[in-house]
Amino acid sequence: MDLEKPARPPAAAPAGEGCLVVAVRVPVRIVVLVLVVPVRMAWDALVVAGRSLNDTLLRPLGRALPWVGRAVFVWPFAGLWRYVLVPSGKGLAWLGKVLVVLPAVALHRHVLTPLGRGAVWVYARVLTPVGHVLAAIGAGVRTGALWLGRCLVVVPSAWLYRWVLAPVGRAAVRCAKGLARLVETVVAGIGTGLYRGARILLVLPALAVWHRVLAPVGRVLAVVAREVGDALGHAWRVAGYVSIAVGRRLGTLLRRVFVEPARWVHRSVLTPVGHVVRDAVLRPLGDAARAVGRATRQALAAARASVRRARADLRRTLLGGQTGAERKPQLTHRREPNGPRTRTLDGSTTALTKD
Template identity: 65%
Template structure:
């Protein structure tokens, strides 16, 4: 058993840019001007693209998303809720009513018709069919079968008589057919049809070989003509013109693609730098002065106005409100006393309710430590 720990193989390193195949002078000569031209062309496009992205995000967050939410709520209020109400309070009750009406008008009569009309009628028809089948079976067994057996016995007897009579005539007819039909047909096949068929087959075989040789020659001529006139020039054109041109175009396309990628990334960094610069400039020109004005000017002024004007005004308003409430309460109490005096002058003093004797003891009659009776048995 191997007791040594196997060493882990080092992970494969991705090929770096230095491990690529050596590039020729044509690639190096094409790469630099292509990258310069592509960078000059791509930077404005990338900056315009980033500007459009920022504008699109701002438009989406400030206009389109609130507008979409409003349209969603409006569509829900105008379409979904009416449809739900229509389904719940109109279509569902109407469907239930139609289902009940269909059950009453169609299903119940159909069940009654099946149960009390069609089922007895079908049972009667089945009983008639069974009775008719039994009658036909009795006729077949008792009448048709004996008649058939009698007819078969009669036919066998007639056949035996005819066979006894026609043995001699059958031998004569067979000899005549052999000498008048079979022998002439065999001679015609042996001495006429077979030689003629062999001759026709030999002629067809020779014609086929001749046509094969003819078409082979024509095909060889056409093959070499097409090879000389079409294939060899096309091969030379592909090998010496199109393939080198394709390689050059592939190199140019690859370099243009790489240049577009580098230019797009560089333009993105430039656009990010410009955006940060413009954001910083906007912050220092507008945001920071506004913030300073808010902190250094508006906030102290607001605090002073609050302490000098708003709070005293609030205290005065609270005191005025308190005095007003006290005056209103006093007026209500005076009006209530006046109404009570007027009622007393007009209707007299109201009757006092009579005291009702209760079994509950009063406070003074409660049980004490020196008494021998309880509060409940005091009376």
């Protein structure tokens, strides 16, 4: 069976497109492909990194955070509410009921209610009639006071205002208006004279000085200031170029004086010296240290073996018999087969095949 796909015939150009369009399209697609491939590769790398970060860190952390939150916040507060606050609230409620509510109810029932009923009786039977009598007396006193005040105050005041104060006030208003017109006329004349004098003595000379002296001098100073500003800007730019050139020269000088010699010393002196020290000193010292360690371990092993043998000899001397190293396991004769062999007629333990 042929697994290869059959070769497709070359696609014909769509109707209305010539060779020029195809010749332009191919380079454009190549350039776009060259530009898009790195972006796509970077995007895929970011996607893979994000998924790995999500699977290895964010998702386990997200699963652990609710449990930690419950363990740190929910469970302690739930236990505090259930085992501390609720019993304390119930105890405080019972204590408040016993110490406050029941005494208050008893006080209201046996003290305040009788007092209130007595106060209502006193108000209805004593205070209300007394209040009615006092109200009648007050109404009579008020009526008499109003009539007396009208006769003694209102009528004389109205007569005095109508026949004395009103004519005097009208005459005073007319005098004040005439005096105000006189003062206004005098002040207007004085103001006109001062204005004309100030215009002649101050304004016209100031205008002449401004037009003849200050304006030309200001134009000259503006031209000078503009030229100075332009010169400063040009000098600032030239100074910037000079500063850049000097900085580059100083950088080149510092690189040639410090950086390149230091790099040469590191490359030509310190690196070979370090290699020599590593090969001639550090590596032999490491080999010697490892050899000393091996010899020390071997000596310690030999010493432990000697101590073990001495202890075994001492035990054999004191207790007698063979040592643990010299003892051999004693084989016992058993009727059962030794090992995982299957039972046969020769090895059976039944009564028919026993020896």
